[in-house]
Amino acid sequence: MTAPTDRGVVWLGSPTFPDAARTALLDTQLRANLKRATTTIRAKRHAAATELDDWEALRDSAAAIKRRTARHLGRYLVQLEQTVTAAGGIVHWAGDAAEANRIVTDLIRETGETEVVKVKSMVTQEIGLNEHLLDAGITAYETDLAELIVQLGDDRPSHILVPAIHRNRTEIRDIFAAEMGRWGRPAPEDLTDDPAELAEAARQHLRHKFLTAKVAVSGANFAVADTGTLVVVESEGNGRMCLTLPETLITVMGVEKVVPTWSDLEVFLQLLPRSATGERMNPYTSTWTGITDGDGPSRFHLVLLDNGRTDTLADTVGREALACIRCSACLNVCPVFERTGGHAYGSVYPGPIGAVLTPQLAGIDRAATLPFASTLCGACYDACPVKIDIPALLAHLRAGVVESERARRRLPTAEAMTMTAAATVLGSPALFDAAQKAGSLGSRAIARDGRIGRLPGPLRGWSATRDTPALPAESFRSWWRKNRDSDR
Amino acid sequence: MTSRDAILRRIAAALADVPADESPDDVPVPRDYRRSHTSPGGDLVALFTERVRDYRATVTHAGRAGLAATLAAVLTTRGVRNLALPDGFPSGLIPPGDWQWHREPLDVPSLDALDGTLTLAAAGIAITGTLVLDAGPGQGRRALTLVPDYHLCVIRADQFAADVPDALARLDPSRPLTFISGPSATSDIELDRVEGVHGPRVLDVVIADPSDTPREQP
Numbered sequence: 047m048t049a050p051t052d053r054g055v056v057w058l059g060s061p062t063f064p065d066a067a068r069t070a071l072l073d074t075q076l077r078a079n080l081k082r083a084t085t086t087i088r089a090k091r092h093a094a095a096t097e098l099d100d101w102e103a104l105r106d107s108a109a110a111i112k113r114r115t116a117r118h119l120g121r122y123l124v125q126l127e128q129t130v131t132a133a134g135g136i137v138h139w140a141g142d143a144a145e146a147n148r149i150v151t152d153l154i155r156e157t158g159e160t161e162v163v164k165v166k167s168m169v170t171q172e173i174g175l176n177e178h179l180l181d182a183g184i185t186a187y188e189t190d191l192a193e194l195i196v197q198l199g200d201d202r203p204s205h206i207l208v209p210a211i212h213r214n215r216t217e218i219r220d221i222f223a224a225e226m227g228r229w230g231r232p233a234p235e236d237l238t239d240d241p242a243e244l245a246e247a248a249r250q251h252l253r254h255k256f257l258t259a260k261v262a263v264s265g266a267n268f269a270v271a272d273t274g275t276l277v278v279v280e281s282e283g284n285g286r287m288c289l290t291l292p293e294t295l296i297t298v299m300g301v302e303k304v305v306p307t308w309s310d311l312e313v314f315l316q317l318l319p320r321s322a323t324g325e326r327m328n329p330y331t332s333t334w335t336g337i338t339d340g341d342g343p344s345r346f347h348l349v350l351l352d353n354g355r356t357d358t359l360a361d362t363v364g365r366e367a368l369a370c371i372r373c374s375a376c377l378n379v380c381p382v383f384e385r386t387g388g389h390a391y392g393s394v395y396p397g398p399i400g401a402v403l404t405p406q407l408a409g410i411d412r413a414a415t416l417p418f419a420s421t422l423c424g425a426c427y428d429a430c431p432v433k434i435d436i437p438a439l440l441a442h443l444r445a446g447v448v449e450s451e452r453a454r455r456r457l458p459t460a461e462a463m464t465m466t467a468a469a470t471v472l473g474s475p476a477l478f479d480a481a482q483k484a485g486s487l488g489s490r491a492i493a494r495d496g497r498i499g500r501l502p503g504p505l506r507g508w509s510a511t512r513d514t515p516a517l518p519a520e521s522f523r524s525w526w527r528k529n530r531d532s533d534r
Numbered sequence: 535m536t537s538r539d540a541i542l543r544r545i546a547a548a549l550a551d552v553p554a555d556e557s558p559d560d561v562p563v564p565r566d567y568r569r570s571h572t573s574p575g576g577d578l579v580a581l582f583t584e585r586v587r588d589y590r591a592t593v594t595h596a597g598r599a600g601l602a603a604t605l606a607a608v609l610t611t612r613g614v615r616n617l618a619l620p621d622g623f624p625s626g627l628i629p630p631g632d633w634q635w636h637r638e639p640l641d642v643p644s645l646d647a648l649d650g651t652l653t654l655a656a657a658g659i660a661i662t663g664t665l666v667l668d669a670g671p672g673q674g675r676r677a678l679t680l681v682p683d684y685h686l687c688v689i690r691a692d693q694f695a696a697d698v699p700d701a702l703a704r705l706d707p708s709r710p711l712t713f714i715s716g717p718s719a720t721s722d723i724e725l726d727r728v729e730g731v732h733g734p735r736v737l738d739v740v741i742a743d744p745s746d747t748p749r750e751q752p
């Protein structure tokens with residue numbers, strides 16, 4: 047991979063993951079907030095997913111649709127360009143963050159406006175659009191409740207679906223009370239930390255902005271190549287406000303968001319809400335195709351963004367990460383995320399998917415510790431609605447990181463050999479099983495009271511700070527195979 | 535070279551492993567999932583009613599009382615007075631009583647001053663408790679069901695699709711579509727659901743018998 051231009055994605059000057067994680071682990075308030083929120087959502091997601099007895103078939107289909115799309119991405123993008131244009135939209139192409147920011151800024155300037163309302167969008171976070179607009183004298187108002195909390199608190203998002211997940215209700219109340227007045231309508235004097243009251247305060251604060259905004263900027267969850275239809279999935283109605291009331295709508299989307307056909311949505315619209323908020327359906331989904339006379343914006347611009355996606359596509363293993371529909375299920379089930387929170391990842395994409403996407407989008411040297419930010423427990427893979435094998439991707443990227451470090455230092459490290467072996471083994475179920483059986487015997491031989499302490503030799507550095515549980519006599523996979531088979 | 539060409543060229547180069555003669559159809563997509571999660575012959579209206587109530591929307595079945603009388607009763611309960619009435623709403627359905635009906639053209643400030651909106655729907659989805667509006671006759675522009683704080687939606691019992699695949703097949707993607715599953719809500723505070731943010735905070739649904747429902751007037 048050639049050294050990329052500055053693509054955003056990572057927050058410059060952030061500490062590496064191990065350092066940031068160590069700090070985060072000391073923050074008991076943060077850990078309590080995260081534990082509470084992820085516990086709630088895990089139970090809801092599980093109930094919503096298991097309610098559908100064909101969940102696995104939906105996942106298989108979703109993964110295959112994404113595979114088909116990735117392998118023929120150019121064709122679908124050209125088709126999307128045609129259908130959107132035919133419906134009255136204008137399509138722009140942006141190679142990187144800087145170009146996308148320039149395009150959006152110019153489009154806003156053409157309208158003569160200096161304020162825009164925004165629907166929550168990961169991709170505009172990725173390119174740092176708000177900061178860029180501010181430099182250009184344009185104020186972007188975030189309208190999603192969690193994004194508003196982050197913006198008012200001069201904070202960073204820590205989760206891809208619920209960016210303020212690191213804040214509890216009391217902290218949110220305090221931010222609203224202190225900051226709303228500086229951006230517009232102040233919070234009511236007697237605001238409490240009741241979530242319903244906080245939502246009401248956000249409604250009052252943003253209402254005037256929605257009703258008077260002339261320009262909106264959004265992302266997109268999906269774009270349908272054969273019909274030219276854009277899709278935004280949301281809950282609060284702030285999306286509908288932005289997509290409906292302004293005269294000009296500018297949508298920025300990563301090139302990987304395209305899906306081939308309208309009927310492909312039947313898979314994703316079942317998987318996404320259940321995986322994201324654990325609902326059968328999210329409150330609002332809006333779809334629009336170009337412009338409609340007399341209803342909604344009269345100008346629609348679609349910005350198709352690369353920003354590292356074609357580099358990711360070039361890695362035949364790593365490209366699987368482009369299938370992500372940003373549901374956040376993998377974050378919510380991740381034992382590492384639950385303890386460190388999202389900020390420790392130093393990226394707009396935290397959690398398991400962030401650990402595989404960030405180094406690929408931004409360049410591996412900018413996020414070299416992230417592929418190691420995981421225990422490879424596999425919970426993310428099980429939860430992922432598009433079946434991205436995140437543990438295998440992590441192992442693949444670890445091998446890549448170690449490879450590039452070895453090239454620099456010119457010596458093979460124990461880590462390098464271990465990670466290359468791990469990549470090979472995790473990539474093959476048969477080898478993985480064999481390794482677990484071997485590991486189980488081996489680890490029992492050196493464990494004391496079921497735990498492996500400091501190891502001699504090349505693994506001393508690794509094991510000095512970790513107590514590794516000895517591997518169980520029987521792996522989960524082999525237990526499952528036996529018990530599932532005997533259940534039938 | 536334009537950015538468009540550069541991106542398309544990078545994509546082509548990145549996909550060097552894809553055989554030149556491979557077509558999208560050569561990449562198999564299994565479709566082994568169910569077209570519907572309802573039981574055959576199941577009661578879609580009853581299922582929708584149960585599911586949409588989960589979102590804290592209310593559902594009323596217009597039975598013997600008749601549709602207009604049912605609408606009047608629901609509006610009376612809510613205490614709303616000034617309502618937007620979309621183009622093409624069947625005049626025979628407008629409930630008798632002391633309500634002020636506001637017709638198009640309605641600008642945003644006028645909409646903001648209203649108490650609510652009464653509309654028809656394009657389709658419903660039983661499994662997910664979802665209403666779909668396509669801005670057709672009697673449904674209004676998208677702003678009509680967004681800016682006022684209250685939405686009363688009438689849907690005929692024969693408009694329900696069993697599940698998401700069936701619903702998408704019925705809908706026309708060239709129209710602006712809004713899928714509505716309950717009142718606006720947020721899970722942004724501690725991932726707990728709270729109803730009522732920017733969209734209408736109250737959603738009432740009235741289900742009409744197909745036989746006694748006048749069709750929308752184009």
Ligand code: SF4
Pocket residue numbers: 321369370371372373374375376377399426429430431432433434
């Ligand atoms: S990787 Fe999978 S589980 Fe994680 S956010 Fe993306 S789609 Fe969801």
